[in-house]
Amino acid sequence: MDLTTVLSLGQTALELGLICSLTVLALFLSYSMLNVCDLSTDGCFTLGAAVGAAVALSGHPFLALAAAMAAGVCSGFITALLQTRLGVDSLLAGIIVNTALYSINIAVMSGASLLNMNKAETVFTLVKDRLEGTPLAGQYKLVVALAAVALALAVLTLFLNTKLGLAIRATGNNPDMVRASSINPIFTTTVGLCVANAFTGLSGCLLAQSQKSAEINIGTGMVTIALASLLIGRTILGRGSILSRAVGVVLGSFLFRLVYTVALRFNMPAFMLKLVSSVIVVLAISGPYLKRRWPMIRRRLSHRSGTAKGGR
Secondary structure: OOHHHHHHHHHHHHHHHHHHHHHHHHHHHHHHHOOOOOOOHHHHHHHHHHHHHHHHHOOOHHHHHHHHHHHHHHHHHHHHHHHHOOOOOHHHHHHHHHHHHHHHHHHHOOOOOEEEOOOOOOHHHHHHHHOOOOOOHHHHHHHHHHHHHHHHHHHHHHHHOOHHHHHHHHHHHOHHHHHHOOOOHHHHHHHHHHHHHHHHHHHHHHHHHHHOEEEOOOOOOHHHHHHHHHHHHHHHHOOOOHHHHHHHHHHHHHHHHHHHHHHHHOOOOHHHHHHHHHHHHHHHHHHHHHHHHHHHHHHHHHHHHHHHHHHO
């Protein structure tokens, strides 16, 4: 594998990792900050892609970003409504919304399972035209992805350090204390899920515009990918400020996509990638635990080895 191939693989992984890191940031907000496991991520990601593609096909690529985020907000609001007002368990609420979104996504795509944007203008093609003749002309996808992630990091960091953001973080840590402090946990949960799903919708829209198509299964497995990336990021930069932890999440998304890209490069069958995702999740979850337990495990192994030698 020559240097050019390695650089190409790295760039592809970085572009996809940055775009999908917006979904990981959404999970960072809902799962890490709000302590809610939102399983509607797959459907919401596809919803953002479908809405974004439909609006882009009508000739408004930048408006498509706002429309996808608005669709994500609606998805997050319904999920929060089921949890907070109707007493549905958070896991079940996510599953219900994810199931319902399949039909809604098909409706948004006018009954089709694929929207082709080969002849439509996208954010990426517009940026490519603007960068024509510059050294960054060939990196236009990376430029758009970097700009989107940088803006999302800034917005998320500022938001979580506002009074409302602190209330959302407190709701995830101790809802009873929040309720005793005259803060409505229903409101904070709803706002948190709406903001998180807005990021998910934006991520789906950007991926659809990058690939020039939106397919009904584009978001399948996204919650697993986002969770794996989140846990990898937590291992890298799990402590410190909100910004450093969010940056760790983005790095985790890149590393996960790099593993995916390398696996595809070595001709791994596509159906095996879900197994790779599951293995990465297991390693990311069990890694810190095994690291803490390793001294005890090593002592036990040494003791057994010594006992076996003594028996001889």
